[in-house]
Amino acid sequence: MAITRWDPFREVVALQNRMNSLFGGLNEGEAPMTTASFVPAVDIYEDAQKVVLKLEVPGIEEKDLDVRVENNTLTVKGERKFEKEEKEENFHRIERSYGSFYRSFTLPSTVDTEHVAASYNAGVLKLELKKKPEAQPKQIKINVAA
Numbered sequence: 001m002a003i004t005r006w007d008p009f010r011e012v013v014a015l016q017n018r019m020n021s022l023f024g025g026l027n028e029g030e031a032p033m034t035t036a037s038f039v040p041a042v043d044i045y046e047d048a049q050k051v052v053l054k055l056e057v058p059g060i061e062e063k064d065l066d067v068r069v070e071n072n073t074l075t076v077k078g079e080r081k082f083e084k085e086e087k088e089e090n091f092h093r094i095e096r097s098y099g100s101f102y103r104s105f106t107l108p109s110t111v112d113t114e115h116v117a118a119s120y121n122a123g124v125l126k127l128e129l130k131k132k133p134e135a136q137p138k139q140i141k142i143n144v145a146a
Contacts, residue, residue, distance in 0.1 A: 038080070038097030044105075048137050051111055051129045055103070058123030059096070065125060069113045074105045076125070110135035 043054045057065065059080050066077040079100040107113065107129065115130040 038099065038101055039103065040078075040101060042103065049131055051108070051131070053105065053127040053129075055125040055127075056123065057125050060123075062120050065120070067116075067118050067125075067127065069107070069116055072107045072109070072111075072113065074107055074116075074127070074129070076103045076127075077101070 041056045045052055053074070055076060057078055057080075060078050064079050064081070066075075068075050077100070080096075080098050082098045110131050111129045112132045113129070117128045117130075119126045119128075
């Protein structure tokens, strides 16, 4: 019976290899799939007339946000810049993420890409995408014969 030396990182390396194969195994020197430093949380809901997206982007000014609709894809790009003050600060912890982000959403065919409204309030970017008239429900009145 051979004695095998215990390696505490063996499982970690095996897990990393499985994850690399799952994501296509990026080679060294290859650009990663995304360069975002953080990804803002988003709520998506829908009613009969529209689809609404709410993205949490606190600390980002409207001029640093870019919202586009191209080929039934909604993209939101932005950047949260690190605020550096003149006086020296002794940071104990920095937990907020800084840098650029990129989110894209494939829109359903029921959305009218010509009617998109965006508003920004209290760090929340709200995007309202109206549905096409033919996609909205219609009530049909039933006539009762006397």
